[in-house]
Amino acid sequence: MICNKSILLAFVGIFIFFGSSSCHAQLNESAKPRVIISSDIGGTDPDDFQSMIHLMMYSDLFQLEGLVSSPFGNGTKKDFLDMIDIYEKDYKQLLPNAPGLLPPNLLREITKQGQKDAAPFKGYTTPTEGSEWIISCAKKKSDQPLWVLVWGGIEDLAQALHDAPEIKENIRVYWIGGPNKKWSINAYSYIAESHPDLWMIEANATYRGWFMDNDSPDELKAYAFYENYIQGRGELGKDFIHYYEGKIKMGDTPSLAYLMNGDPDDPTGESWGGSFEKIQRSSRNVFKGGSSLQDTVAAYATVEWRFDGPEINVSEDSVVFEIEAQNQTWPGYYLGGGIYGVRYSSKGPEQGYYKISSPIAELDGLEGNYVSTVSWPGKVTPDDYQLGYNWYSDKQDPALYIKVQQGAKTISKYRKEFLMDWAERWKWLEK
Structure with missing residues:
Protein backbone atom coordinates (compact mmCIF):
# COMPACT_ATOMS: atom_id res chain seq x y z
CA MET A 1 0.00 0.00 0.00
CA ILE A 2 2.85 2.39 0.71
CA CYS A 3 4.23 1.81 -2.79
CA ASN A 4 0.81 2.38 -4.40
CA LYS A 5 0.29 5.56 -2.38
CA SER A 6 3.67 6.89 -3.50
CA ILE A 7 2.81 6.21 -7.11
CA LEU A 8 -0.55 7.96 -6.72
CA LEU A 9 1.06 11.02 -5.18
CA ALA A 10 3.63 11.14 -7.97
CA PHE A 11 0.90 11.09 -10.59
CA VAL A 12 -0.99 13.87 -8.82
CA GLY A 13 2.14 16.02 -8.72
CA ILE A 14 2.89 15.37 -12.36
CA PHE A 15 -0.70 16.16 -13.34
CA ILE A 16 -0.51 19.53 -11.61
CA PHE A 17 2.78 20.30 -13.36
CA PHE A 18 1.71 19.22 -16.84
CA GLY A 19 -2.02 19.90 -16.62
CA SER A 20 -1.78 22.51 -19.35
CA SER A 21 -0.32 21.84 -22.80
CA SER A 22 1.00 25.40 -22.76
CA CYS A 23 4.25 26.31 -21.06
CA HIS A 24 2.64 29.54 -19.81
CA ALA A 25 1.24 27.91 -16.67
CA GLN A 26 2.94 28.92 -13.44
CA LEU A 27 5.29 26.30 -12.03
CA ASN A 28 4.91 24.74 -8.64
CA GLU A 29 8.21 25.45 -6.95
CA ARG A 281 35.84 36.02 -26.53
CA SER A 282 34.95 33.45 -29.16
CA SER A 283 37.71 32.92 -31.72
CA ARG A 284 36.91 34.10 -35.23
CA ASN A 285 39.12 34.51 -38.29
CA VAL A 286 37.92 36.28 -41.43
CA PHE A 287 39.98 35.53 -44.54
CA LYS A 288 39.34 37.77 -47.52
CA GLY A 289 40.21 35.99 -50.71
CA GLY A 290 41.15 32.66 -49.10
CA SER A 291 43.71 31.15 -46.73
CA SER A 292 46.83 28.96 -46.83
CA LEU A 293 48.89 26.65 -44.63
CA GLN A 294 50.48 29.78 -43.16
CA ASP A 295 47.10 30.65 -41.65
CA THR A 296 46.57 29.10 -38.22
CA VAL A 297 43.26 29.21 -36.38
CA ALA A 298 42.03 27.78 -33.10
CA ALA A 299 40.21 24.47 -33.20
CA TYR A 300 36.46 25.15 -32.81
CA ALA A 301 36.93 28.74 -34.03
CA THR A 302 34.64 30.40 -36.54
CA VAL A 303 36.53 30.45 -39.83
CA GLU A 304 34.95 32.79 -42.33
CA TRP A 305 36.02 33.10 -45.94
CA ARG A 306 34.96 36.14 -47.97
CA PHE A 307 35.36 36.34 -51.73
CA ASP A 308 34.81 39.13 -54.27
CA GLY A 309 32.75 38.35 -57.33
CA PRO A 310 30.16 39.79 -59.67
CA GLU A 311 27.02 41.48 -58.45
CA ILE A 312 24.15 39.12 -59.22
CA ASN A 313 20.40 39.44 -59.15
CA VAL A 314 19.55 37.13 -56.24
CA SER A 315 18.43 37.87 -52.73
CA GLU A 316 21.00 38.09 -49.97
CA ASP A 317 21.64 34.83 -48.14
CA SER A 318 21.00 32.83 -51.30
CA VAL A 319 23.14 29.71 -51.72
CA VAL A 320 25.32 30.23 -54.80
CA PHE A 321 28.34 28.02 -54.19
CA GLU A 322 29.57 25.04 -52.18
CA ILE A 323 32.78 24.57 -50.28
CA GLU A 324 34.26 21.14 -49.60
CA ALA A 325 36.47 20.80 -46.53
CA GLN A 326 37.61 17.58 -44.87
CA ASN A 327 35.47 15.51 -47.28
CA GLN A 328 32.28 17.33 -46.25
CA THR A 329 30.36 20.04 -48.08
CA TRP A 330 28.84 23.30 -46.83
CA PRO A 331 26.74 25.92 -48.61
CA GLY A 332 28.19 29.32 -49.46
CA TYR A 333 26.08 32.48 -49.65
CA TYR A 334 25.73 35.68 -51.59
CA LEU A 335 26.00 38.50 -49.08
CA GLY A 336 25.18 41.33 -51.48
CA GLY A 337 27.30 43.96 -53.21
CA GLY A 338 29.42 41.37 -55.01
CA ILE A 339 30.57 39.75 -51.74
CA TYR A 340 30.32 36.00 -51.12
CA GLY A 341 30.80 34.26 -47.80
CA VAL A 342 30.92 30.92 -46.04
CA ARG A 343 31.71 29.79 -42.48
CA TYR A 344 33.36 26.66 -41.15
CA SER A 345 34.51 25.33 -37.78
CA SER A 346 36.90 22.43 -37.23
CA LYS A 347 35.87 19.86 -34.62
CA GLY A 348 39.46 19.57 -33.42
CA PRO A 349 43.05 20.22 -34.51
CA GLU A 350 43.54 19.53 -38.21
CA GLN A 351 45.43 20.52 -41.34
CA GLY A 352 42.65 21.24 -43.76
CA TYR A 353 42.09 21.78 -47.46
CA TYR A 354 39.08 23.38 -49.09
CA LYS A 355 37.80 23.79 -52.64
CA ILE A 356 34.85 25.75 -54.03
CA SER A 357 32.36 24.63 -56.66
CA SER A 358 30.02 27.20 -58.22
CA PRO A 359 28.31 28.14 -61.48
CA ILE A 360 29.90 31.57 -60.93
CA ALA A 361 33.18 31.42 -62.84
CA GLU A 362 35.04 33.78 -60.50
CA LEU A 363 34.45 31.38 -57.59
CA ASP A 364 34.54 27.96 -59.21
CA GLY A 365 37.73 26.06 -58.44
CA LEU A 366 39.07 28.38 -55.75
CA GLU A 367 41.02 26.37 -53.20
CA GLY A 368 43.21 26.80 -50.18
CA ASN A 369 44.34 25.47 -46.82
CA TYR A 370 44.35 26.23 -43.11
CA VAL A 371 45.71 24.77 -39.89
CA SER A 372 43.67 24.52 -36.69
CA THR A 373 45.34 23.93 -33.32
CA VAL A 374 44.45 23.61 -29.65
CA SER A 375 43.90 25.21 -27.25
CA TRP A 376 40.59 26.99 -27.67
CA PRO A 377 39.94 29.94 -27.79
CA GLY A 378 43.49 30.47 -29.09
CA LYS A 379 45.23 33.71 -29.99
CA VAL A 380 43.39 37.01 -29.95
CA THR A 381 42.32 38.34 -33.35
CA PRO A 382 40.54 41.57 -34.25
CA ASP A 383 37.69 39.47 -35.69
CA ASP A 384 36.87 37.66 -32.41
CA TYR A 385 33.34 37.80 -31.03
CA GLN A 386 33.44 39.61 -27.69
CA LEU A 387 31.47 37.75 -25.06
CA GLY A 388 29.71 38.72 -21.85
CA TYR A 389 30.34 37.75 -18.24
CA ASN A 390 28.66 34.32 -18.22
CA TRP A 391 30.15 32.40 -21.14
Whole structure:
Protein backbone atom coordinates (compact mmCIF):
# COMPACT_ATOMS: atom_id res chain seq x y z
CA MET A 1 0.00 0.00 0.00
CA ILE A 2 2.85 2.39 0.71
CA CYS A 3 4.23 1.81 -2.79
CA ASN A 4 0.81 2.38 -4.40
CA LYS A 5 0.29 5.56 -2.38
CA SER A 6 3.67 6.89 -3.50
CA ILE A 7 2.81 6.21 -7.11
CA LEU A 8 -0.55 7.96 -6.72
CA LEU A 9 1.06 11.02 -5.18
CA ALA A 10 3.63 11.14 -7.97
CA PHE A 11 0.90 11.09 -10.59
CA VAL A 12 -0.99 13.87 -8.82
CA GLY A 13 2.14 16.02 -8.72
CA ILE A 14 2.89 15.37 -12.36
CA PHE A 15 -0.70 16.16 -13.34
CA ILE A 16 -0.51 19.53 -11.61
CA PHE A 17 2.78 20.30 -13.36
CA PHE A 18 1.71 19.22 -16.84
CA GLY A 19 -2.02 19.90 -16.62
CA SER A 20 -1.78 22.51 -19.35
CA SER A 21 -0.32 21.84 -22.80
CA SER A 22 1.00 25.40 -22.76
CA CYS A 23 4.25 26.31 -21.06
CA HIS A 24 2.64 29.54 -19.81
CA ALA A 25 1.24 27.91 -16.67
CA GLN A 26 2.94 28.92 -13.44
CA LEU A 27 5.29 26.30 -12.03
CA ASN A 28 4.91 24.74 -8.64
CA GLU A 29 8.21 25.45 -6.95
CA SER A 30 10.53 22.46 -6.82
CA ALA A 31 14.17 21.71 -6.24
CA LYS A 32 14.25 19.74 -9.47
CA PRO A 33 15.98 21.59 -12.34
CA ARG A 34 13.77 22.78 -15.18
CA VAL A 35 15.03 21.30 -18.46
CA ILE A 36 14.41 21.43 -22.20
CA ILE A 37 16.38 19.07 -24.45
CA SER A 38 17.16 20.09 -28.03
CA SER A 39 18.54 17.06 -29.87
CA ASP A 40 19.51 15.88 -33.35
CA ILE A 41 18.25 12.42 -32.43
CA GLY A 42 17.88 10.32 -35.58
CA GLY A 43 20.46 12.46 -37.36
CA THR A 44 24.02 11.60 -38.30
CA ASP A 45 25.16 10.20 -34.92
CA PRO A 46 23.20 7.46 -33.09
CA ASP A 47 24.57 8.43 -29.68
CA ASP A 48 21.52 10.63 -29.00
CA PHE A 49 19.41 7.47 -28.75
CA GLN A 50 21.69 6.26 -25.95
CA SER A 51 21.42 9.65 -24.24
CA MET A 52 17.63 9.54 -24.56
CA ILE A 53 17.50 6.17 -22.80
CA HIS A 54 19.61 7.61 -19.99
CA LEU A 55 17.37 10.70 -19.78
CA MET A 56 14.15 8.71 -19.50
CA MET A 57 15.61 6.45 -16.82
CA TYR A 58 16.53 9.56 -14.78
CA SER A 59 13.46 11.66 -15.58
CA ASP A 60 12.41 11.63 -11.92
CA LEU A 61 15.24 14.05 -11.15
CA PHE A 62 14.05 16.83 -13.46
CA GLN A 63 11.17 19.05 -14.39
CA LEU A 64 11.40 18.08 -18.04
CA GLU A 65 9.51 20.71 -20.05
CA GLY A 66 10.40 19.95 -23.64
CA LEU A 67 11.99 17.57 -26.14
CA VAL A 68 12.81 19.46 -29.34
CA SER A 69 13.98 17.73 -32.52
CA SER A 70 16.68 19.95 -34.05
CA PRO A 71 19.24 19.47 -36.86
CA PHE A 72 21.67 18.20 -38.17
CA GLY A 73 20.58 15.15 -40.20
CA ASN A 74 17.32 13.44 -41.08
CA GLY A 75 15.96 13.08 -37.56
CA THR A 76 12.47 14.25 -36.61
CA LYS A 77 10.38 14.26 -33.47
CA LYS A 78 9.22 10.76 -34.45
CA ASP A 79 12.61 9.52 -33.28
CA PHE A 80 11.84 10.89 -29.82
CA LEU A 81 8.40 9.30 -29.91
CA ASP A 82 9.80 5.92 -30.96
CA MET A 83 12.10 5.95 -27.93
CA ILE A 84 9.22 6.89 -25.64
CA ASP A 85 7.29 3.88 -26.98
CA ILE A 86 10.13 1.61 -25.87
CA TYR A 87 10.34 3.31 -22.47
CA GLU A 88 6.60 2.75 -22.03
CA LYS A 89 7.15 -1.01 -22.13
CA ASP A 90 9.51 -0.79 -19.14
CA TYR A 91 7.78 2.04 -17.31
CA LYS A 92 5.70 -0.06 -14.88
CA GLN A 93 8.73 -2.07 -13.84
CA LEU A 94 10.84 1.06 -13.31
CA LEU A 95 8.21 3.07 -11.47
CA PRO A 96 8.23 1.39 -8.01
CA ASN A 97 11.92 2.24 -7.71
CA ALA A 98 11.50 5.88 -8.75
CA PRO A 99 7.85 7.00 -8.44
CA GLY A 100 8.70 10.37 -9.97
CA LEU A 101 9.62 8.95 -13.37
CA LEU A 102 7.64 10.83 -15.99
CA PRO A 103 4.76 8.95 -17.65
CA PRO A 104 5.22 8.25 -21.38
CA ASN A 105 2.12 10.22 -22.39
CA LEU A 106 3.45 13.33 -20.73
CA LEU A 107 6.77 12.95 -22.55
CA ARG A 108 4.84 12.74 -25.80
CA GLU A 109 2.96 15.95 -25.00
CA ILE A 110 6.16 17.96 -24.64
CA THR A 111 7.85 16.57 -27.79
CA LYS A 112 8.11 19.25 -30.49
CA GLN A 113 9.43 19.53 -34.02
CA GLY A 114 12.21 22.05 -34.49
CA GLN A 115 14.18 23.29 -37.45
CA LYS A 116 15.19 20.55 -39.90
CA ASP A 117 17.88 22.44 -41.81
CA ALA A 118 20.99 24.31 -40.83
CA ALA A 119 20.59 28.09 -40.60
CA PRO A 120 21.67 30.32 -43.50
CA PHE A 121 24.49 32.82 -43.16
CA LYS A 122 22.47 35.27 -41.06
CA GLY A 123 21.95 32.52 -38.46
CA TYR A 124 18.16 32.26 -38.23
CA THR A 125 15.11 31.77 -40.46
CA THR A 126 11.50 31.43 -39.32
CA PRO A 127 9.93 30.17 -36.08
CA THR A 128 9.35 26.48 -35.54
CA GLU A 129 7.18 24.57 -33.10
CA GLY A 130 10.37 23.88 -31.18
CA SER A 131 11.66 27.47 -31.04
CA GLU A 132 8.24 28.74 -29.97
CA TRP A 133 8.08 26.09 -27.24
CA ILE A 134 11.47 27.24 -25.93
CA ILE A 135 10.14 30.81 -25.74
CA SER A 136 6.91 29.74 -24.06
CA CYS A 137 8.69 27.70 -21.40
CA ALA A 138 11.31 30.38 -20.83
CA LYS A 139 8.56 32.91 -20.11
CA LYS A 140 6.92 30.67 -17.53
CA LYS A 141 6.82 32.20 -14.05
CA SER A 142 9.39 30.48 -11.87
CA ASP A 143 12.14 31.28 -9.42
CA GLN A 144 14.35 28.80 -11.31
CA PRO A 145 16.14 29.24 -14.63
CA LEU A 146 15.20 27.06 -17.57
CA TRP A 147 18.13 24.87 -18.58
CA VAL A 148 18.30 24.45 -22.37
CA LEU A 149 20.50 21.42 -23.01
CA VAL A 150 21.50 21.36 -26.67
CA TRP A 151 22.57 17.95 -27.97
CA GLY A 152 22.80 18.88 -31.63
CA GLY A 153 22.18 21.90 -33.80
CA ILE A 154 21.65 25.18 -32.00
CA GLU A 155 19.27 26.59 -34.63
CA ASP A 156 16.09 26.48 -32.54
CA LEU A 157 17.76 28.31 -29.68
CA ALA A 158 19.11 30.93 -32.10
CA GLN A 159 15.62 31.38 -33.54
CA ALA A 160 14.10 31.72 -30.07
CA LEU A 161 16.68 34.34 -29.09
CA HIS A 162 16.05 36.25 -32.31
CA ASP A 163 12.28 36.23 -31.83
CA ALA A 164 12.27 36.86 -28.07
CA PRO A 165 15.68 38.13 -26.88
CA GLU A 166 14.22 38.89 -23.45
CA ILE A 167 14.25 35.16 -22.59
CA LYS A 168 18.00 35.42 -22.01
CA GLU A 169 17.20 36.56 -18.49
CA ASN A 170 15.47 33.24 -17.76
CA ILE A 171 17.58 30.58 -19.44
CA ARG A 172 20.89 28.84 -19.05
CA VAL A 173 22.43 26.88 -21.89
CA TYR A 174 24.75 23.87 -21.92
CA TRP A 175 25.69 23.10 -25.51
CA ILE A 176 27.61 20.07 -26.75
CA GLY A 177 29.61 21.94 -29.39
CA GLY A 178 32.57 20.46 -31.28
CA PRO A 179 31.09 18.61 -34.28
CA ASN A 180 27.69 20.20 -33.65
CA LYS A 181 29.33 23.62 -33.88
CA LYS A 182 30.65 22.70 -37.33
CA TRP A 183 27.14 22.05 -38.61
CA SER A 184 25.55 24.98 -36.77
CA ILE A 185 28.29 27.55 -37.29
CA ASN A 186 25.94 30.18 -38.73
CA ALA A 187 23.46 29.92 -35.87
CA TYR A 188 26.31 29.89 -33.36
CA SER A 189 27.89 32.98 -34.93
CA TYR A 190 24.58 34.81 -34.72
CA ILE A 191 24.28 33.99 -31.00
CA ALA A 192 27.89 34.92 -30.19
CA GLU A 193 27.64 38.22 -32.08
CA SER A 194 24.10 39.29 -31.18
CA HIS A 195 23.60 37.68 -27.75
CA PRO A 196 27.02 37.66 -26.06
CA ASP A 197 25.34 38.18 -22.69
CA LEU A 198 23.73 34.73 -22.85
CA TRP A 199 24.52 32.38 -19.94
CA MET A 200 26.30 29.63 -21.87
CA ILE A 201 28.46 26.57 -21.31
CA GLU A 202 30.07 25.80 -24.68
CA ALA A 203 31.55 22.31 -24.33
CA ASN A 204 33.61 21.70 -27.45
CA ALA A 205 35.81 18.90 -26.13
CA THR A 206 35.18 18.37 -22.41
CA TYR A 207 32.19 16.11 -23.13
CA ARG A 208 34.48 13.52 -24.72
CA GLY A 209 35.65 12.52 -21.25
CA TRP A 210 32.30 10.74 -20.90
CA PHE A 211 33.25 8.01 -23.37
CA MET A 212 37.06 8.02 -23.70
CA ASP A 213 38.37 4.86 -22.05
CA ASN A 214 41.93 5.92 -21.26
CA ASP A 215 41.59 5.95 -17.47
CA SER A 216 38.69 3.52 -17.19
CA PRO A 217 38.70 0.12 -15.43
CA ASP A 218 38.10 -2.75 -17.82
CA GLU A 219 34.56 -3.52 -16.63
CA LEU A 220 33.48 0.05 -17.41
CA LYS A 221 35.09 0.45 -20.81
CA ALA A 222 32.75 1.31 -23.65
CA TYR A 223 32.74 -2.23 -25.07
CA ALA A 224 32.17 -3.90 -21.67
CA PHE A 225 29.52 -1.80 -19.92
CA TYR A 226 26.68 -3.12 -22.08
CA GLU A 227 27.56 -6.76 -21.42
CA ASN A 228 28.10 -6.21 -17.70
CA TYR A 229 25.20 -3.96 -16.81
CA ILE A 230 22.66 -3.49 -19.66
CA GLN A 231 22.30 -6.73 -21.61
CA GLY A 232 19.11 -8.64 -20.86
CA ARG A 233 17.50 -5.83 -18.89
CA GLY A 234 14.14 -4.73 -20.24
CA GLU A 235 13.10 -3.41 -23.62
CA LEU A 236 15.44 -0.45 -23.20
CA GLY A 237 18.32 -2.89 -22.78
CA LYS A 238 17.28 -4.75 -25.92
CA ASP A 239 17.21 -1.49 -27.85
CA PHE A 240 20.56 -0.21 -26.61
CA ILE A 241 22.50 -2.75 -28.69
CA HIS A 242 21.28 -1.02 -31.87
CA TYR A 243 23.51 2.02 -31.26
CA TYR A 244 27.26 1.49 -31.68
CA GLU A 245 26.64 -2.23 -31.04
CA GLY A 246 26.00 -1.31 -27.42
CA LYS A 247 29.29 0.50 -26.90
CA ILE A 248 28.88 3.49 -24.61
CA LYS A 249 29.19 6.86 -26.28
CA MET A 250 26.34 9.13 -25.14
CA GLY A 251 28.36 12.24 -25.93
CA ASP A 252 25.44 14.53 -25.07
CA THR A 253 24.68 13.05 -21.65
CA PRO A 254 27.27 15.22 -19.83
CA SER A 255 24.89 18.16 -20.18
CA LEU A 256 22.31 16.26 -18.12
CA ALA A 257 24.89 14.86 -15.71
CA TYR A 258 26.01 18.43 -15.05
CA LEU A 259 22.67 19.01 -13.33
CA MET A 260 22.81 15.71 -11.44
CA ASN A 261 26.01 16.26 -9.54
CA GLY A 262 27.79 19.37 -8.29
CA ASP A 263 26.64 22.99 -8.22
CA PRO A 264 25.11 23.98 -11.58
CA ASP A 265 25.41 27.66 -10.62
CA ASP A 266 29.20 27.34 -10.67
CA PRO A 267 30.55 25.97 -13.99
CA THR A 268 34.11 26.28 -12.65
CA GLY A 269 33.39 23.72 -9.90
CA GLU A 270 33.41 19.94 -9.94
CA SER A 271 30.62 18.04 -11.70
CA TRP A 272 29.89 14.80 -13.53
CA GLY A 273 29.23 17.05 -16.53
CA GLY A 274 32.63 18.72 -16.44
CA SER A 275 34.37 21.78 -15.10
CA PHE A 276 34.77 24.92 -17.20
CA GLU A 277 36.36 28.35 -17.23
CA LYS A 278 35.10 31.74 -18.29
CA ILE A 279 36.04 32.95 -21.74
CA GLN A 280 35.69 36.57 -22.78
CA ARG A 281 35.84 36.02 -26.53
CA SER A 282 34.95 33.45 -29.16
CA SER A 283 37.71 32.92 -31.72
CA ARG A 284 36.91 34.10 -35.23
CA ASN A 285 39.12 34.51 -38.29
CA VAL A 286 37.92 36.28 -41.43
CA PHE A 287 39.98 35.53 -44.54
CA LYS A 288 39.34 37.77 -47.52
CA GLY A 289 40.21 35.99 -50.71
CA GLY A 290 41.15 32.66 -49.10
CA SER A 291 43.71 31.15 -46.73
CA SER A 292 46.83 28.96 -46.83
CA LEU A 293 48.89 26.65 -44.63
CA GLN A 294 50.48 29.78 -43.16
CA ASP A 295 47.10 30.65 -41.65
CA THR A 296 46.57 29.10 -38.22
CA VAL A 297 43.26 29.21 -36.38
CA ALA A 298 42.03 27.78 -33.10
CA ALA A 299 40.21 24.47 -33.20
CA TYR A 300 36.46 25.15 -32.81
CA ALA A 301 36.93 28.74 -34.03
CA THR A 302 34.64 30.40 -36.54
CA VAL A 303 36.53 30.45 -39.83
CA GLU A 304 34.95 32.79 -42.33
CA TRP A 305 36.02 33.10 -45.94
CA ARG A 306 34.96 36.14 -47.97
CA PHE A 307 35.36 36.34 -51.73
CA ASP A 308 34.81 39.13 -54.27
CA GLY A 309 32.75 38.35 -57.33
CA PRO A 310 30.16 39.79 -59.67
CA GLU A 311 27.02 41.48 -58.45
CA ILE A 312 24.15 39.12 -59.22
CA ASN A 313 20.40 39.44 -59.15
CA VAL A 314 19.55 37.13 -56.24
CA SER A 315 18.43 37.87 -52.73
CA GLU A 316 21.00 38.09 -49.97
CA ASP A 317 21.64 34.83 -48.14
CA SER A 318 21.00 32.83 -51.30
CA VAL A 319 23.14 29.71 -51.72
CA VAL A 320 25.32 30.23 -54.80
CA PHE A 321 28.34 28.02 -54.19
CA GLU A 322 29.57 25.04 -52.18
CA ILE A 323 32.78 24.57 -50.28
CA GLU A 324 34.26 21.14 -49.60
CA ALA A 325 36.47 20.80 -46.53
CA GLN A 326 37.61 17.58 -44.87
CA ASN A 327 35.47 15.51 -47.28
CA GLN A 328 32.28 17.33 -46.25
CA THR A 329 30.36 20.04 -48.08
CA TRP A 330 28.84 23.30 -46.83
CA PRO A 331 26.74 25.92 -48.61
CA GLY A 332 28.19 29.32 -49.46
CA TYR A 333 26.08 32.48 -49.65
CA TYR A 334 25.73 35.68 -51.59
CA LEU A 335 26.00 38.50 -49.08
CA GLY A 336 25.18 41.33 -51.48
CA GLY A 337 27.30 43.96 -53.21
CA GLY A 338 29.42 41.37 -55.01
CA ILE A 339 30.57 39.75 -51.74
CA TYR A 340 30.32 36.00 -51.12
CA GLY A 341 30.80 34.26 -47.80
CA VAL A 342 30.92 30.92 -46.04
CA ARG A 343 31.71 29.79 -42.48
CA TYR A 344 33.36 26.66 -41.15
CA SER A 345 34.51 25.33 -37.78
CA SER A 346 36.90 22.43 -37.23
CA LYS A 347 35.87 19.86 -34.62
CA GLY A 348 39.46 19.57 -33.42
CA PRO A 349 43.05 20.22 -34.51
CA GLU A 350 43.54 19.53 -38.21
CA GLN A 351 45.43 20.52 -41.34
CA GLY A 352 42.65 21.24 -43.76
CA TYR A 353 42.09 21.78 -47.46
CA TYR A 354 39.08 23.38 -49.09
CA LYS A 355 37.80 23.79 -52.64
CA ILE A 356 34.85 25.75 -54.03
CA SER A 357 32.36 24.63 -56.66
CA SER A 358 30.02 27.20 -58.22
CA PRO A 359 28.31 28.14 -61.48
CA ILE A 360 29.90 31.57 -60.93
CA ALA A 361 33.18 31.42 -62.84
CA GLU A 362 35.04 33.78 -60.50
CA LEU A 363 34.45 31.38 -57.59
CA ASP A 364 34.54 27.96 -59.21
CA GLY A 365 37.73 26.06 -58.44
CA LEU A 366 39.07 28.38 -55.75
CA GLU A 367 41.02 26.37 -53.20
CA GLY A 368 43.21 26.80 -50.18
CA ASN A 369 44.34 25.47 -46.82
CA TYR A 370 44.35 26.23 -43.11
CA VAL A 371 45.71 24.77 -39.89
CA SER A 372 43.67 24.52 -36.69
CA THR A 373 45.34 23.93 -33.32
CA VAL A 374 44.45 23.61 -29.65
CA SER A 375 43.90 25.21 -27.25
CA TRP A 376 40.59 26.99 -27.67
CA PRO A 377 39.94 29.94 -27.79
CA GLY A 378 43.49 30.47 -29.09
CA LYS A 379 45.23 33.71 -29.99
CA VAL A 380 43.39 37.01 -29.95
CA THR A 381 42.32 38.34 -33.35
CA PRO A 382 40.54 41.57 -34.25
CA ASP A 383 37.69 39.47 -35.69
CA ASP A 384 36.87 37.66 -32.41
CA TYR A 385 33.34 37.80 -31.03
CA GLN A 386 33.44 39.61 -27.69
CA LEU A 387 31.47 37.75 -25.06
CA GLY A 388 29.71 38.72 -21.85
CA TYR A 389 30.34 37.75 -18.24
CA ASN A 390 28.66 34.32 -18.22
CA TRP A 391 30.15 32.40 -21.14
CA TYR A 392 32.12 29.30 -20.16
CA SER A 393 34.09 26.73 -22.12
CA ASP A 394 36.67 23.94 -21.90
CA LYS A 395 39.49 24.36 -19.39
CA GLN A 396 42.84 25.11 -21.04
CA ASP A 397 45.13 23.43 -18.50
CA PRO A 398 47.17 20.81 -20.47
CA ALA A 399 46.96 18.46 -17.47
CA LEU A 400 43.21 18.14 -18.10
CA TYR A 401 43.52 16.98 -21.72
CA ILE A 402 42.96 13.42 -22.91
CA LYS A 403 45.13 13.31 -26.03
CA VAL A 404 44.00 16.47 -27.88
CA GLN A 405 40.61 16.70 -26.13
CA GLN A 406 40.70 19.85 -24.02
CA GLY A 407 39.19 19.57 -20.55
CA ALA A 408 38.10 15.93 -21.01
CA LYS A 409 39.64 14.75 -17.73
CA THR A 410 37.24 16.96 -15.76
CA ILE A 411 34.60 14.37 -16.71
CA SER A 412 36.56 11.15 -17.16
CA LYS A 413 37.75 11.15 -13.54
CA TYR A 414 34.13 10.57 -12.48
CA ARG A 415 33.50 7.74 -14.94
CA LYS A 416 33.15 5.07 -12.26
CA GLU A 417 30.72 7.18 -10.20
CA PHE A 418 28.32 8.12 -12.98
CA LEU A 419 28.33 4.78 -14.76
CA MET A 420 27.87 2.73 -11.60
CA ASP A 421 25.03 5.04 -10.56
CA TRP A 422 23.37 4.21 -13.87
CA ALA A 423 24.14 0.51 -13.44
CA GLU A 424 22.05 0.55 -10.26
CA ARG A 425 19.06 1.76 -12.27
CA TRP A 426 19.54 -0.94 -14.86
CA LYS A 427 19.13 -3.47 -12.04
CA TRP A 428 15.51 -2.33 -11.76
CA LEU A 429 14.84 -4.01 -15.12
CA GLU A 430 16.19 -7.41 -14.13
CA LYS A 431 13.60 -10.18 -14.31
